[in-house]
Amino acid sequence: MTTHPTSTAGSTAADRPHGRRRVVMWRDYWLAPSETFIRETTTALTRWEPVLVGRRQFDTTLMTADVAPYSDRFAGRLASRLPAGPRARRGWRDAVADPRVGLVHAHFGQDGLSALPWARAAGKPLIVSIYGMDVTSLPWRRGADGRRFRAGLAELFDYASALVPVSQFLADRTVELGADPAKVRLIYPALGLDHRPAPAGDAVGIVFVGRLVEKKGVPDLLAAVARLPEPLRSVPVTVVGYGPLRDELERQAADLDLRVTFAGRRSSAEVAEILREHAVFCGPSQRAANGDAEGLGMVFVEASNAGLPVVTYRHGGVPEVVADGETGLTVPEGDVAALSNALARVLADPEWGRRLGRAGQQRVNHLFDRHRHAAHLEALYDEVAAPLGATR
Structure with a gap:
């Protein structure tokens, strides 16, 4: 496997520079506010012109x-769940051909399954970005759903010219599911x-950002x-995010008599500012009962970009971001005592925490x-692309 380590919301292809070749960017749903990484991928291209294709527009x-x-x-949501007209x-067909x-x-792997028949019909190469649950939990769903998804992945892995996981952890999971390592x-x-x-030096407290799952x-x-x-x-704790566990977490914080603010859903800009107001980020991600894991x-x-030291578990792809002892502290997954000790070390030595954050x-x-x-x-696009003008 080969390792390679601001845009306008609502933009369309007409707003983007025209390149010599085009790539269909397929996402079933365009585009959730949390998926800034897909926006950045799309708008960072310089030699290829992206054409955004999918099922539904948010x-x-x-x-x-x-x-x-x-x-x-x-x-529209109802129609998108029915067989396409x-x-x-x-x-x-016309976009891909x-x-x-x-x-x-x-x-995402599930979106690759949506794009597969159109790429195959047009004779176009297909590459698929792998982000997490597509290889950590969806293949292991119980019953017919899991079997169908695994069968679909096998077909997708066979046709795809390249599979692009966003971490080594996900690369290993992809190969374990049967992908050719060369792809x-x-x-x-x-x-x-x-x-x-x-x-x-005036940042204080602990912050978490993420879905409450x-x-x-x-x-x-x-x-x-x-x-x-x-x-x-007694340090303040800010929990930014939403999800089904919020009520349970609020009860836990009250029972423990902690100074916790549940800030709910916030915009990307608000999150960036909230991060910079705190002394340490703590996100103890762990494998869920359904197998879901943190891909990266x-x-x-x-x-880290906001300059915060990070305290977390050694889980999934997280250690590829957080270098233990250099940019934060990682402890064994599920070890709450070790997590607490790591928080104490960073909070008790703010200057060291700032050095970790800068690194x-x-x-x-x-x-x-x-x-x-x-x-x-774009080098990968150049490698796998169909000849100019190719179609069926």
Whole structure:
């Protein structure tokens, strides 16, 4: 396997520079506000012109698709779950078969399955970016759903010219599922990084950002804070995000008598500012009961970019972002006592924490630079693309 380590919301192909070749960027749903990494991949390209294709267009979106036949309103959501009609099928067929299109790039394995029949029908190469649950949990669903998805992945892996996991952890999972190792190309994702200096010495408290679901480990974070000695136990904790565990977490924080603010869902800009107001980021991600794991953890990149030291479990792809003892501290997964001790070390020595944060900022600015990402990705496009004008 080969390792390679700001845009306008609602933009369309007409707003982007025209290149000599075109690549169909396939995402079933364009584009969730959390998927800034797909926006950055799309807008970082310089030699290839992206054409955005999918099933449904979100009302609140980072980018507007060129071809997405279904809206985000009730009727559109319902229609998108039914077999596609002639108009939708014609739109997908024509977008992919366009002689100027050299390949299809699908984001997520399940989206690769949506794009596969159109790439195959047009005789176009297909590459698929792998982000996490597509190889950690979906293949292991119980019953017929899991069997169908595994069978689909086998077909997808066979046809695809390249599979692009965003971490070595996901590369290994992809090969374990039967992918040809020669097709697996690790390219770290592009992120629109803020190059402002790390925060000064007035940042305080612990911050978490993410969905309030089992995989994110927020109960362990609260339990770890409760184990801190005073006065560290009284530091403020901010939990940014939403999800089904919020009520349970609020009860846990109250029972433990912790100073926790549940900030709910926030915009990307608000999250960036909240991060910079805190002294340490703690995200104890862990494997969920359904097998879901942190493929890389974009939020760890964002926290390091904001200049925060990161305290986390050694889990999934997270250690590829957080260098233990250099940019933060990683401890064995599920060890709440060790997590608490790591938090105590960083909180008790703010200057050391700031040094860790500055080192983390330098690390992610190198690994996840959008220009570096685009250079590797466009080189892959050049390698696998169909000849100019090819179609069926």
